[in-house]
Amino acid sequence: MSILEVQDVSIAYLIGDFKEIGLKEYVLRKIRHDYHVTEFWADRHVSFALERGEMLGIIGANGAGKSTLLKVISGIMEPTEGSVRREGTIAALLELGSGFDGELTVRENTYLRGAMLGYTREFMNDTYESIIDFAELKEFEDRPFKQLSSGMKSRLAFSIASLVRPDILILDEVLSVGDGAFRAKSEEKMKEIIRGGATTILVSHSLNQVRDLCDKVLWLHRGEQIAFGDDVQGICDRYEAFLAGKETISGDKNAPE
Amino acid sequence: MLEKWKKYRFLFEELVKRDFKTKYKRTVLGMAWSVLSPLLMLLVMRLVFTHFFGRGMNHYTTYLFCGTLLYSYFTESTNQGMTSLMSNAAIFTKVNVPKYLFLFSKNVQTLINFGLTLCVFFLFCVLDHITFTWKFVLLLYPVVLLMVFNVGLGLILSALFVFFRDIQYLWGVFTQLLMYMSAIFYTIDGYSPMVRNLFLLNPMYLFIRYFRKIVIEATIPSVWFHLLLLADAVFVFTVGCAIYKKYNTRFLYYV
Numbered sequence: 001m002s003i004l005e006v007q008d009v010s011i012a013y014l015i016g017d018f019k020e021i022g023l024k025e026y027v028l029r030k031i032r033h034d035y036h037v038t039e040f041w042a043d044r045h046v047s048f049a050l051e052r053g054e055m056l057g058i059i060g061a062n063g064a065g066k067s068t069l070l071k072v073i074s075g076i077m078e079p080t081e082g083s084v085r086r087e088g089t090i091a092a093l094l095e096l097g098s099g100f101d102g103e104l105t106v107r108e109n110t111y112l113r114g115a116m117l118g119y120t121r122e123f124m125n126d127t128y129e130s131i132i133d134f135a136e137l138k139e140f141e142d143r144p145f146k147q148l149s150s151g152m153k154s155r156l157a158f159s160i161a162s163l164v165r166p167d168i169l170i171l172d173e174v175l176s177v178g179d180g181a182f183r184a185k186s187e188e189k190m191k192e193i194i195r196g197g198a199t200t201i202l203v204s205h206s207l208n209q210v211r212d213l214c215d216k217v218l219w220l221h222r223g224e225q226i227a228f229g230d231d232v233q234g235i236c237d238r239y240e241a242f243l244a245g246k247e248t249i250s251g252d253k254n255a256p257e
Numbered sequence: 258m259l260e261k262w263k264k265y266r267f268l269f270e271e272l273v274k275r276d277f278k279t280k281y282k283r284t285v286l287g288m289a290w291s292v293l294s295p296l297l298m299l300l301v302m303r304l305v306f307t308h309f310f311g312r313g314m315n316h317y318t319t320y321l322f323c324g325t326l327l328y329s330y331f332t333e334s335t336n337q338g339m340t341s342l343m344s345n346a347a348i349f350t351k352v353n354v355p356k357y358l359f360l361f362s363k364n365v366q367t368l369i370n371f372g373l374t375l376c377v378f379f380l381f382c383v384l385d386h387i388t389f390t391w392k393f394v395l396l397l398y399p400v401v402l403l404m405v406f407n408v409g410l411g412l413i414l415s416a417l418f419v420f421f422r423d424i425q426y427l428w429g430v431f432t433q434l435l436m437y438m439s440a441i442f443y444t445i446d447g448y449s450p451m452v453r454n455l456f457l458l459n460p461m462y463l464f465i466r467y468f469r470k471i472v473i474e475a476t477i478p479s480v481w482f483h484l485l486l487l488a489d490a491v492f493v494f495t496v497g498c499a500i501y502k503k504y505n506t507r508f509l510y511y512v
Contacts, residue, residue, distance in 0.1 A: 014510045023423035075353040078506040092352070099348045103279045112275055115268035116352045124267075 002049040003199050004073070004168055009046045009082035011068050012039035042068040043223045045082075050216070052167075055200045057214035057232070059207065059239055064220040066203045070094060070170050073201065088167030091117060102146030106137055106156065109145045113160045127163055134189075135159035136182070155182055162189045169198040173205070211236050265358060272362040280366065291370035292377055295329040306442040314444070316473050319385045323468040324441030326378050327399075330371040331407060331461060332432050337363045338411025339418045339428060346512040356508065357501060360411045368404060375400075382472060392471050398483065399467040402490040406460060409490065412497025416504055419511050435461055460489040 014037055021029070029035040043065040050056055058066050071077040073084060074092035099116065100109050110131060114124045132138055135155045140148060148156070171190070194200050194213065204210055210217060210232070217235045219226040227235045241247040281287040302321050303311075311317035341359040342349075349356050382389070417424045439461040445453050456462045463486050470478050 014507075023421045023427075026421065076350065076506075077509065094351045099351055101275055101279065103282055104275060108271075108275065108278065112268075112271045115271040116348065116354060118264070119267070121267045121270075 003052045003087045004050040005085040006046060006048050006069075006073065007083050007085070009043060009069070009072060009079045009084060010041060011043040011065070011072055011077065012080040013042050013068070014038075015040045039080075041223050043072075043220070044225075046218075046220070046225045047082075048216075048218055048225075048228045050168075050199050050201075052199055053197050054216060055194060055202065055214045056216045056218060057210035058201065058203045058218045058220065059210060059236070060220035060226075061243075063222065065223040066220055067094070067172060069220070070172055070201065070203065073168075074170055086168060089118075090168040090170070091161075091164040091166035092170040092172070093161045093164075094170070094172045100145050100153065100157070102144065104145055106132075106141045106143060106145055106148070110156065110160055113157070117161065117164055119163070123163075131156075131159045131163070134162075134185075151179060158186050158189075162186070162193060164193070165196065166198060169193065169200045171200065172203045207236055207240060261355070265355060268354060269358055269362060272358060273365050276362050276366050288370075288373070291333075292373050295325050295374050296377065298329065299325045302442050310443045316385050316387065319382055319387055319473055320444075320469060321442055322378055322381055323472060324439065324465050326371075326374055327403065327464050327468060328436060328439060328441055328461065329374065330367060330403065331464075333370065334364055334367040334407035335410050335414055335428065335432070337367060338407070339414040339425065341411065342415040342508065343418055343512065346509075350509045350512060356505065357412065360408065360415055364404070364408055364411060367407070371400075387472060388475065390475050392475060392477060395471055395477060396468065399464050399486060402486050403464050405494050406464075406490040409492075409494030409497040412501050413493070416497075416500045416508070419508050435459070438462070439465060441465065457485065460486070460493075463489065 026035070046065075046069060048056070058069070060066055068077070070092060071094070072079050073086070074090055074094070075086075076092070100113065104112065107128075110128060111121075111124055115121075132141055135152070135158070137148075137152060137156055140152070145153070191213075202210065202214060214232055216228070216230050217232050218228045219235055219239055227238070229235060238247060281290075284290060286293065299318075299322055302325065303318060306321070307317060314320065338360050341363045342356060345356075345359045348354065349359075414424060414428060438456075438459060440456065445456055463482070467478055467482070467486065470476050
């Protein structure tokens, strides 16, 4: 029984006139029949399944629909077509730096973020010290968050997030934060979580990381699923060849998965 | 429901804390402002209107205070509720949390402010020689319903605000208008029965009227009056819930 099953998922984004216009414009355009909302398909017919403990790497150029797919998997968005079936708890670490409140102190932000990630208060009380130690922000804990440097912010975000023990873990470009020393530390920590048995989905632009860590690869290009399978090295090779311009995708579409 | 509450309690508490801290940041008086601002409004009205409307009326201060007390709670709650969803866009587009939590958190804050002002209100009642009767317990009824009403409107407004920022200005104008139409500083006794009945269509007037009946006249409003209030609150709340249910996963297209 697979722990995560994505079946023929298509996701449409609404784009067009509805944003940025006020009420007056909206009414006027409605009257003039000049109000256009079109759908933009960020993902089309994506299907894959993951077993417990597997690690999936999602690769693809910018705008391939990776982040949108992750939002659907984590339940922030609903798929326009198709279905997603998940077993167990799910934690998504998307764009770690956002969602903090600049006016609150580091300590208050830590608790707030912990709460957002679904931790309990007792858990936060117990682990707060180790979070701050790991982020190396001991002397900043009562400073307003906005005074931190951006490196410090992402260090804190990573330290809080790295405590999650979900059944399914989603990582969007979060494996590498901070400077050299912290980077090594955070990668070590991440590997520890992955070894802990969580089913992991990793979005990364570092092909080496994908090759090292993943058992399965999903390649997306402009919303289309180009390839999915456990032939990690093979798919990565093809992706690399494609990036270098040596291979075209049209020839790839019928390739066996 | 209970399970959800358990799951999100910690987050909810942290959100309430955050809202409190960010609201009173860099104010010398801090929370005192939430009591002071309705009091200042009361003071101004008392000075301005006593000569016009307060002549020959007993307990005019209490009469006014009933109005400003509920009206302040209403406007504060709806205005803050309106922006609650939008200002947390950075969170709900990244983490899967129930979106109504942001609104509820704001409403907890305004409810506490209201509670504090209510204490001052009772103090003023003493000064105004109001006799306290057991009927004061009934004030819980309009307070709870106003809470529901405010949350319902907050749901509607915060959703609309995501779609159209104009709502902010429209609502500002509307609440001003509502202030003049809710008989806060005047009585409607002079109007014809037809016009007086029109006031019953205004929920804000109903809430204020309920308070005045209990506090000043020491009479219990009729059953119909109770039902009308209940219908207003439930209706607004239901519409709000329906909107949130429908747009729950679609808000993020608009931010």
